[in-house]
Amino acid sequence: MELLLNQEESMVKDSAKEFLSTHAGPSLHRxxxxxxxxxxxxxxxxxxxxxxxxxxxxxxxxxxxxxxxxVAMGQISEQAGSYLASSPLFASSVLGVSAIELxxxxxxxxxxxxxxxxxxxxxALAVDETPRHNPEFVDCxxxxxxxxxxLSGEKLYVVDGHISDKLIVSAKISNNQEDIGSTTLFxxxxxxxxxxxxxxxxxxxxxxxxxxxxxxxxSERQILGGVGNGSNVLSAILDIANTHLAAELLxxxxxxxxxxxxxxxxxxxxxxxxxxxxALQHRxxxxxxxxxxxxxxxxxxxxxxxxxxxxxxxxxxxxxxxxCKVAALATNEAVQMHGGIGMTDExxxxxFLKRARVAQLLFGDQRYHTNRVSxxxxx
Amino acid sequence: MQDLNxxxxxxxxxxxxxxxxxxxxxxxxxxxxxxxxRRSSYFSEDQRAWVESMISKGWIAPTWPREYGGGxxxxxxxxxxxxxxxxxxxxxxxxxxxxxxxIGPAIxxxxxxxLKRQHLxxxxxxxxxxxxxxxxxxSGSDLAGLQTRAEDFGDHFVLxxxxxxxxxxxxxxxxxxxxxxxxxxxxxxxxxxxxxxxxSAGVTVRPIKLISGASPFCETYLDNVKVEKNQLxxxxxxxxxxxxxxxxxxxxxxxxxxxxxxxxxxxxxxxESIGLHEGRLSDSGLxxxxxxxxxxxxxxQLTMERVxxxxxxxxxxxxxxxxxxxGTELNKRRHELEMSIHGGAALGWGEDSIARPWLRSKGNSIxxxxxxxxxxxxxxxxxxxx
Ligand SMILES: Cc1cc2nc3c(=O)[nH]c(=O)nc-3n(C[C@H](O)[C@H](O)[C@H](O)COP(=O)(O)OP(=O)(O)OC[C@H]3O[C@@H](n4cnc5c(N)ncnc54)[C@H](O)[C@@H]3O)c2cc1C
Ligand SMILES: Cc1cc2nc3c(=O)[nH]c(=O)nc-3n(C[C@H](O)[C@H](O)[C@H](O)COP(=O)(O)OP(=O)(O)OC[C@H]3O[C@@H](n4cnc5c(N)ncnc54)[C@H](O)[C@@H]3O)c2cc1C
Numbered sequence: 001m002e003l004l005l006n007q008e009e010s011m012v013k014d015s016a017k018e019f020l021s022t023h024a025g026p027s028l029h030r031x032x033x034x035x036x037x038x039x040x041x042x043x044x045x046x047x048x049x050x051x052x053x054x055x056x057x058x059x060x061x062x063x064x065x066x067x068x069x070x071v072a073m074g075q076i077s078e079q080a081g082s083y084l085a086s087s088p089l090f091a092s093s094v095l096g097v098s099a100i101e102l103x104x105x106x107x108x109x110x111x112x113x114x115x116x117x118x119x120x121x122x123x124a125l126a127v128d129e130t131p132r133h134n135p136e137f138v139d140c141x142x143x144x145x146x147x148x149x150x151l152s153g154e155k156l157y158v159v160d161g162h163i164s165d166k167l168i169v170s171a172k173i174s175n176n177q178e179d180i181g182s183t184t185l186f187x188x189x190x191x192x193x194x195x196x197x198x199x200x201x202x203x204x205x206x207x208x209x210x211x212x213x214x215x216x217x218x219s220e221r222q223i224l225g226g227v228g229n230g231s232n233v234l235s236a237i238l239d240i241a242n243t244h245l246a247a248e249l250l251x252x253x254x255x256x257x258x259x260x261x262x263x264x265x266x267x268x269x270x271x272x273x274x275x276x277x278x279a280l281q282h283r284x285x286x287x288x289x290x291x292x293x294x295x296x297x298x299x300x301x302x303x304x305x306x307x308x309x310x311x312x313x314x315x316x317x318x319x320x321x322x323x324c325k326v327a328a329l330a331t332n333e334a335v336q337m338h339g340g341i342g343m344t345d346e347x348x349x350x351x352f353l354k355r356a357r358v359a360q361l362l363f364g365d366q367r368y369h370t371n372r373v374s375x376x377x378x379x
Numbered sequence: 380m381q382d383l384n385x386x387x388x389x390x391x392x393x394x395x396x397x398x399x400x401x402x403x404x405x406x407x408x409x410x411x412x413x414x415x416x417r418r419s420s421y422f423s424e425d426q427r428a429w430v431e432s433m434i435s436k437g438w439i440a441p442t443w444p445r446e447y448g449g450g451x452x453x454x455x456x457x458x459x460x461x462x463x464x465x466x467x468x469x470x471x472x473x474x475x476x477x478x479x480x481x482i483g484p485a486i487x488x489x490x491x492x493x494l495k496r497q498h499l500x501x502x503x504x505x506x507x508x509x510x511x512x513x514x515x516x517x518s519g520s521d522l523a524g525l526q527t528r529a530e531d532f533g534d535h536f537v538l539x540x541x542x543x544x545x546x547x548x549x550x551x552x553x554x555x556x557x558x559x560x561x562x563x564x565x566x567x568x569x570x571x572x573x574x575x576x577x578x579s580a581g582v583t584v585r586p587i588k589l590i591s592g593a594s595p596f597c598e599t600y601l602d603n604v605k606v607e608k609n610q611l612x613x614x615x616x617x618x619x620x621x622x623x624x625x626x627x628x629x630x631x632x633x634x635x636x637x638x639x640x641x642x643x644x645x646x647x648x649x650x651e652s653i654g655l656h657e658g659r660l661s662d663s664g665l666x667x668x669x670x671x672x673x674x675x676x677x678x679x680q681l682t683m684e685r686v687x688x689x690x691x692x693x694x695x696x697x698x699x700x701x702x703x704x705x706g707t708e709l710n711k712r713r714h715e716l717e718m719s720i721h722g723g724a725a726l727g728w729g730e731d732s733i734a735r736p737w738l739r740s741k742g743n744s745i746x747x748x749x750x751x752x753x754x755x756x757x758x759x760x761x762x763x764x765x
Contacts, residue, residue: 003685004692261762275764278755284764285757289701296681297674318674367667374670379646379660 002303003296005075008068013075015052017082023048024085026348032086033205039163040199040207041086050119055093060101063113070240070305074247074298081251081359084351086206088122090244091160096123098240099168099185103225103233108187112166124164125241126155126211127234133364135234138183140171142218149173151186151194151216157362161209162199164190169213170230183230187222188213204351204358236308239316241363243301246316249323249359250294253330256352257287260334267339280337287333290326297322314376317369324366327356386456390463397432399425402470412474416508417552430505433472439503440479443487447499454691477546478502478509481625482555482612485572489613489621498553498574510577512542512556512599513622519544520752522557523566523619527601529558529573536560536573536611538581538604544746548584548597552577556601561616572618574610581605591738592728626748627699645669645713649720665719672712679705697761704753707743714740 005013023045032042049055057073059065073094080089093116100112100123115121127135140153151171161167167188173181190197194216202208225233261284264275274280301319304312331353335342342349360366402425406412411422413430421427433439436450441457443449452460473479483502486494501507518524527540538558548554553576561569577584581604586594613621643651646660646669653661660666679702686698714737718725725733744750758764 001688003681004688261764264764273764278758281758281762281764282751282754284762285701285704285754288757288762289705292698292701293675293678293682293705296685297678299685300681318677321671322674322678370667370670370674373674374646374660374666377646377670377673378658379650379655379666379669 003299005071005299009072009075012057012068012072013079016076016079019048019052020079020083020085024080024083026084026351029084029086029205029351030348040160040205041088045085046087046119049087049089054089055119056117058093058097058101059113059117063109063117065097065113065117069302070243071299071302074244074302077244077247078251078254078298081248081355082255083251084355088119088160088163090241090248091125091164091207092116092121092123094244095125095237095241096166096168099123099125099224099233099237102236103185103229107221108224112187121166122160122164123166123168124158124160125237126158126161126167126169127238127363128156129154130156133361133368135170135238136183136231138170138172138230140169140213141174142171142184142186144173144175144180147220149186149218149220149222151188151213151218153213155211155213157200158197158209158211159362160207161190161211162197163207166190167211168224170234173227181228183234184227185224185230185233186218187224188216188218192216192218202358204355206355206358208358235313238363239313240305242320242369243298243305243316245359245362246294246298246301246319246323249320249327249356250291250298252352252356252359253291253294253323253327256330256334256349256356257284257291259349259352260284260330260337263338274337283333283337287326287330290329294319294323294326314373317364317372317376320364321366321369321373324360324369328360328366331356383455383459387459387463390460393436394463394467394469397429398467398469399429401425402429403468404470405468406470413472413505414475414508414547414550415473415478415502415505416550417506418550419505419508429470430472434504437503439473439505440483440499443483443499443503447495448503449499473505475547476502476508477511477551477555478507481511481628482509482574484628485555485621485625486612488624491609493609494574494612507552508547508550510545510548510551510554512545512548512554514544515541516543520749522622523570525557525559525570527556527558528562529560529571529606531560534608536606536608538573538575538601538606540601542599542601544587544596545584545599546596546746548577548599549586549594554582554599555612557618557622560618564616567619569616570618570622571615572612572621573606574612575604575606579604579606589739590741591735593735593739645672645716645720648717652720652722652724665716669716669720672709672716676709676713679709700748700753700756700760703747704744704750704757708750710743711740 028042053066054076056065057068061067097113097116100109112121116123129139130137140151140155142149142151153171155169167190169186169188170183171186173184194214196212197209199209264280264284265273267274297319301315304315334349335353338349341347401423413419413421413426437445437448438450438460441450441452441460442454445451479502483499486498513522515525515527517526527538527542529536529538553574555572555574557570558573559569560571581602583600585598587596587598588594649660649665649669655661683702717733718737721733728734
């Protein structure tokens with residue numbers, strides 16, 4: 001039953017839908033934006049998420065978590081897309097937890113996972129240094145002297161960077177002049193001396209920041225996943241990131257389509273509902289079909305995260321590529337079919353277009369992942 | 380569960396013994412496909428043995444009742460059988476059978492006991508090949524507008540009219556045919572479904588040549604064709620219900636079309652034909668389009684799988700129009716890409732032409748209800764737009 005939700009997963013989905021539909025949604029998002037909320041999410045919403053155990057979903061039971069599957073967490077990611085819910089779940093409870101769980105030492109796990117699960121510690125992933133996703137380009141340097149390192153460089157588009165307690169940073173180890181190791185990951189406390197974090201306002205009004213490191217002092221114990229092992233670990237983390245973003249994009253597509261369909265049945269022009277025009281019907285039917293396809297690939301890719309195998313990277317990229325394309329279509333069609341009102345800030349549909357655009361670009365857009373699929377398939 | 384496992388092992392064992400090695404290879408040429416019917420012949424002795432073994436097991440129609448020659452299997456057993464067949468890449472014993480896939484299930488569902496006994500065993504044994512007489516020159520998408528008349532003469536009907544696009548009419552033995560039996564009531568309420576022998580007096584078949592050069596379908600003229608009343612499927616004037624039931628079956632079959640097991644994927648074909656430069660397909664535009672196609676193809680395959688599971692588990696399903704629409708559009712895209720991959724080599728008109736299947740694929744989004752009609756169905760029935 002790979003392509004159906006089991007009971008536990010359905011329960012998570014239903015409760016996420018019920019909770020977020022009443023406690024999150026466009027009006028909360030609008031309030032956060034208009035009030036220029038400094039943390040970028042609602043503390044009240046977050047503490048309820050903590051009560052529901054969401055930050056603990058992916059954390060193994062041994063470390064104070066629930067030990068649920070990615071499929072279960074993916075249901076929350078999807079609903080977070082539908083209800084535009086911003087929270088530290090993605091950066092901390094999905095990416096942070098996965099990174100530590102996949103590659104942390106026993107000590108790192110014991111130190112970090114229980115507090116992330118309790119919603120008390122926030123992590124963020126600092127990877128990109130270029131406007132378009134390119135995890136292989138790493139100009140950040142960790143200069144080695146003895147068993148100590150000194151980190152310098154700049155990271156862009158760090159989700160939740162400015163609210164995080166610790167960053168996971170990719171850097172190249174060097175001695176004074178040359179690179180001496182391939183990419184390595186470090187766990188860096190944001191309180192360290194030499195770190196400057198600037199929150200950058202983005203089109204989706206969510207958290208994003210630019211981070212400058214200047215001779216940040218690090219010890220060997222802060223290495224995550226071993227020296228020179230950064231690319232391998234990172235690529236597994238990014239597969240997880242992109243699959244959950246695909247689930248979010250699916251949620252965005254489903255909700256913007258639902259709103260559009262409702263509008264087609266309400267809005268009258270020429271004396272009839274605009275939904276009676278075939279020009280719009282066929283586009284709606286095509287979009288519905290595309291969304292059905294997205295549901296299947298997202299579920300398949302989430303399952304694959306729970307049972308990683310050779311196809312996992314390809315499935316993750318396929319899911320991201322497909323949902324990027326369909327979310328772009330769904331949100332563009334949504335604005336178009338709403339006519340003039342879809343262009344107004346007062347109307348909510350634009351929020352979906354904006355969030356979809358950012359989620360698409362984050363960790364690789366449709367073009368990036370289509371290319372990765374062909375690369376992974378040997379052509 | 381244990382029983383199902385036993386069944387799997389028995390099936391595997393049986394197939395090992397009765398499926399000849401040559402029947403476990405991909406079909407290279409259309410003429411290797413056995414379609415049954417009075418005029419059919421076997422391509423090889425292995426083929427004869429394979430078809431006859433499957434007939435004797437009843438596995439030509441795995442879930443049909445044994446009394447009509449079927450296998451009497453449960454749905455779960457049928458699934459196991461399919462999995463075992465596909466594991467050894469076994470060829471379908473009888474190909475593209477409108478009997479097994481369309482009128483057979485309709486007779487089982489709506490037909491009289493007499494019709495079941497008369498027709499089902501012969502379908503299964505491959506003795507009679509069937510064709511579908513729906514479309515007419517003036518009613519294609521608007522099927523319910525059909526004008527072929529069946530007049531009531533007490534114990535029989537007399538048919539007059541013209542059918543068109545009748546696939547394989549020239550190779551078929553019987554037709555299931557939609558006719559108008561009530562000329563005064565509404566469009567949908569005066570239609571009946573009848574069966575007749577293509578050798579009946581007054582049936583004339585004229586093959587139509589397609590853009591692909593082949594003649595897989597015909598015009599069928601009906602001139603005072605006598606049809607016994609007992610060849611009526613279901614009730615008189617209730618044929619539209621059965622027609623809709625059948626169209627759903629047909630859609631599922633055509634939607635499956637991209638699903639043919641091929642020895643090469645599109646990207647392998649491209650690598651072979653165009654070559655790699657530093658590990659990547661030399662033509663970057665084509666590379667992107669092929670990757671996009673492969674992603675969509677996988678999504679469609681997974682969706683068929685998911686939808687079937689949902690139907691089995693929850694008994695709901697209104698997705699056949701979507702799968703038909705998407706599957707056929709994908710198949711057309713596949714052939715477009717194949718033409719581009721092979722360049723000039725695809726343009727030849729020989730027997731192994733790449734252009735012929737490309738041209739044939741254009742019909743996928745027309746036959747069995749056009750893509751536009753599928754989108755209408757999705758809009759009306761699923762999205763409730765109107
Ligand atoms: C940026 C901007 C500037 C504007 N400036 C001005 C201005 O200066 N002065 C002014 O008077 N107006 C202005 N407009 C209004 C503009 O002309 C209308 O928004 C436009 O005509 C569409 O009407 P509507 O918004 O009511 O959408 P609707 O007519 O309700 O359309 C909603 C959707 O239904 C579709 N639709 C409607 N009828 C059919 C049909 N028969 N068949 C198929 N699809 C159909 C539309 O294409 C659209 O996708 C402006 C609009 C915008 C966005
Ligand atoms: C390869 C092949 C095999 C076939 N085999 C058989 C067979 O065995 N038996 C049989 O009975 N028939 C068969 N057909 C016929 C097939 O079912 C019809 O061709 C099909 O239903 C379309 O009808 P038409 O050709 O009259 O086109 P039309 O109905 O005239 O359609 C012309 C165009 O108008 C569009 N259109 C029509 N109505 C609408 C609407 N309401 N909204 C939007 N667009 C619309 C169509 O989508 C199409 O693009 C076959 C056809 C093909 C191509």
